[in-house]
Amino acid sequence: MGNAQLTSRIEQLPRLPKAISELLDIVNDDNADMDLLAEKVSHDALISAKVLRMANSAKFGRSREIGSIDEAVIRLGQQPLRILVLASAITSAIQVAPGINPIEFWGRSFEVAFFSKELAKRAGLRADTAFTSGLLHNIGDLLLALLEPAKWQQVQAAVQQGADLNKLCLHLIGDTPAEVAATLASEWHFSPELIAGLRYQDDPKAANPASGYAKMLFLAKHLLDEWDKHPVDELTSWLSLETDKQGIHLQMDGLAKKLEGLVGSGAEMAHHLA
Template identity: 30%
Template sequence: MSQQALISRLNELPRIESILQELLEMVNKENVDFNELSRKMSMEQVLSARILRMANSAQFGGNKSVSSINDAIIRVGSGAVRTLVSSSILSSAFPKIETLNLKDYWSNTFEISMIASKLAPSVELDPNEVFTTGVLHNIGELMIHSLVPEQAVEISRRVEGGESMLKVQRDVLSTDAPELGARLAQAWQFPLEMVDAIANVNRPGKARVSKKLACLLYFAREVNKRWDSFLDDAEKQDFLHSHPAAMALSISDEMIAVIDEVRGQGSELAYELFSD
C-alpha cells in the first residue's frame, strides 16, 4: 500500500464529536471559563463519569470526595481536563480494535505521558502540554490497526521476530505510525507544536518547532521500556549518563527518585479512566 493511499483513508475514521471538539477548543484557550466548561462537560455522560473518576483518583483525590462536575474540574485543573478530552476523542474514534490490546495500549500511553510530564519542569516544559501530547503521541498505531488490520498483524509478527517497528511499517505501508499520527493530529486541528512532536517522537533531532518536547517523549518511551530492568540506582545512573536523549535534555540523577515514584501511576490512571 502506498503512503498516499493510506493517508487518503483518514476520512474513514470517525469524526470528532462536536461536543468534544467544542470542549477541546475551550480548554485550549488561555483563560478557561470553568462554569461554561462544567456545563458543556455535563452534556457528555461518559466524559462526566471520567472527570469524576479522575478527581477522586489517588493522583488528584483529597480528603473529601467530589460529586459535581464543577468541583471535579476545579480539583484537577484545565490541563488535566485537556488530557481527558484528548483521550476521550481517541477512545471514541477508535472504540474497538480487534488486532490491538487497547488495555495495554492505554496503559503504556498513559505511563509514558506521566513520566514525561513529571520530568517536564526539569527541562522547562509545561507538564500539562507534555501530558496531552504524550496521550496523542502514538495515535498512528491506532490508525494502522483500524484502517489496515491485516497489515498491522503482519507488522506485529515481524517486530516480534526482531525487526525494527518503524522499518517494518515503512516497508509494509510506505509510511510509519509517527507520520500518520501527525497527519491525523493536524486534521483534527491540534496545535503545531503537538503535531511536530508526534511526527518526530522517534527522531527528535528532526523536529522543527518542538525539538525538546519530541526528545522528552522519546526519552519517556525509553524509560518505560527499560527502567524496570535496572537492578539498582547505579544502573539507572549509567542509563541517564549514557542515553543520548537524557544527555541532550540534561536529565540529572535527582530525576531517578522522580521516575521511581511515578512508575505505575500512568497505568493506574488509564485503568481508572477506561474501565467502563
C-alpha cells in the first residue's frame, strides 16, 4: 500500500451507514426533538439493545429496569441519552481490528471520554463535545491497525522498546493516529471544534487558534495514565499542579473525588456495548 498518507485515501476510511448517519445528525443538533431521536433509535435493533443495556447499567440505572427507548428518554434526560446513542452508533459503525481486545479498547475510550467530559464542564466547555472527542480520541490507532496491519505491528513493537509513536507512524505510514482520527471526524461531519481537539490532542500548544478540547483530551489521557501513582490524599494537590502546567483553569472543588469515581467505569460501559 506504500507510505501514502491515510488521510489522502479517504475512500478507505469507514463510512457511516445511512441510519447511523441520520442518528448522529439528530444527536449533534441542539434543537433536535428527543421524540424523533427515540423513534430513530427504536428502528435500529442493535443500537436499541445497546442503549437499553447501558441505560440499565449501574452508572445510569435506577431501581426498576426499563424496557423501551421511550422510557430511556424519560429516565435519562436529553444529554445522557445523546451520549448513549452516540456511543452505540460509533461502536456499531467501526470494526475492531484483529488482535485488539474490544473491551480494553473501548474501555479506555470511555474512560478518557468521561474524564474529558468532567474536565470540560469545569472549564466552561461543552461536555457533550468533550465526551465525543474522548470516545473518538484513539480511533486513529484502530484505523491504522485495520488499514496498515503489518506496519502498525512494527510500530507497536518499537513503541514497547521506547520509540516515539507519532514519529514512527509518520515515518512508516505517513500519518499520526491523531491526524487519522481528525480526518475521520471530519468525514463524519463533526464540529470543527471537535476535529481540532482530536488533531492536536498530543500537542495542544500547536493548535492555532487554541483548542480547549485538545487541552481536555491531553489532560484526561495524562491523568488516567498517572492516576494510580498518587495516594488519594494527594490527588487534589496533584490535579492542581497538572492543570496549572497545561494553563487550564478549572473549578477544582470536588474534582478529585469525582474523577476517582470514574476510574474503572470505562470497562463497564464497554461490556454493555460488546
